[in-house]
Amino acid sequence: MRQAKNFNIFLLPTILFFTLFTVFPFLYGIGLSFTDFSLRSEKSLSFIGISNYSKLLSDQLFQIAFKNTIIVVFIATALEVILGFILASILYNYIGKLKKQIQTLLILPMAMAPVAIALMWKYMFNTTYGVINYLIGLIGIQSVDWLGSSKWALISVIIVDVWQWTPFIFIIILAGFESIPHQIIEMGMVDGASRFQLSRLFILPHLRAFIIVALLLRMIDALKLFDKVYVLTGGGPGSATETLSLLGYRLGFQFFETGLAAAESIILLVFIVSLTYFVMRMIRQVIKKVSA
């Protein structure tokens, strides 16, 4: 009995820590979202019900941020899964020697500070002396105002996101490929199964769990997109690249509408949770259909 009590001490600090620094702030944040609290003003806060929420939902800037976030999440995640899968299967199927080295090179972007990366890209995207416009100029394509035009800014953000995070999907799917038992494939080959049959019947079903995990984690992170947009475009031009996280930051720490920002971040959280739930359900149904 004494032993068991002593043992509890191993978990106690973590639990204390979490209650103090996550449960409490989180509840506090929910509370704030129903008030007109501002970090800058001296006047005491008052309870204003759900008016922060209704104000946001009917606000045009919020709607744009919402739309942009969805566009980035879906396009970037889709591209990353496709490219990551292609790269992983190339590495698994064709590369023998040098595999470790290539792998290390490919994962470099995801280990680097998003801010540093965004700064590098910002320079390359520059309209007049950026190297991208120079390179496409060499093959006769006209200069593009990558970050300054509302048509291209969001695409530029997606390009940088795909560049940085495709390796994440790649490395998880590669781990999936490498966990395929060799014997089964060799047995299949001996029995005369074609590569295509093997892929359809064995390899893809085996990889499914890996792809789903990678996709979900990536999607959740993309929903929180902040640093790259902050550095690349600051949400502009106009509101062309405004995202939900960026808007929350600006409401809270540039306009000092703290209550409103709290409400905004709660909506973002609810959105992330429900989208994750929805996608997980969808995937489960697809799996059922495929295996039926």
Next chain:
Amino acid sequence: MRLKSGRGIALFILCAWMIFTIFPFFWALLTSLKPPVQAAEIPPKLVFKPDFSNYVAVLFGGKGGFYTIVQEGFFKFFLNSFSVASLTTLLTLLLGTMSSYYLSRTKIGGEKFNLWILSFRMMPPIAVIIPFYIMLSFIGLVDSIFSLVLIYTIFNLPLSIWFISAYIDSIPESYEQMALIDGHSRWGVFWRIIVPMAKPAILISGLLVFIFSWNEFLFALILTGFKSKTLPVLATGFITQRGIIWGQLTATAIIITIPIFLLTLFTQKYLIKGLSLGIKN
């Protein structure tokens, strides 16, 4: 069992992606080594005499007539970043390994625990930063590296616990049973048996925590002021009203990425395991 057909096109795609991956680093390095006036030259010069004046300006301030936003001590900010990352790593590993040991041996949590990890991943930083900021200003911890250490530890603990506890699960309990019967305390068993045996998992988590803390931006942007600024926050300062100082900016970007670059090279085996989340089943 390597495929033969389609090899050409596969290698072509792979090489193209590798060039795409490397190019921004290469270009930033190139620009950072150009004399300041050449950074904005089109067509870009590929052959030039390397010049370290951008690095000098960033590291040692505006000596030699260069305009720079880093008026004093780049090293102070470097030290901030380094202390935050190291302290976070130590605290996370200590709390993480202790809780992992407990959770692994008592089997409390189970499925629910995985859900908790996932829910943590879903929590957008912006949702906790406002209350956190208010709390911290209340106890006077804004603009202190300790506030960053606290919040980074919280955001890293779930994944570390998940990682380390999975590893401790695979350590047979019989070792510690014997030691416990011999009269050793849990604490002694923890340090003498569990920590040494779980070393690989602890190392991998530590690596990931360090990288996360070194790179993090949103919390640092809001919670740090002049005293405790970290490198990513410093770097965004190069985008000023007066325009962007590209040479110094790329030099800063290179300086920020170098430590992680070296870390990646020396620990590639562990890092790849960690980044693929150790998923094997």
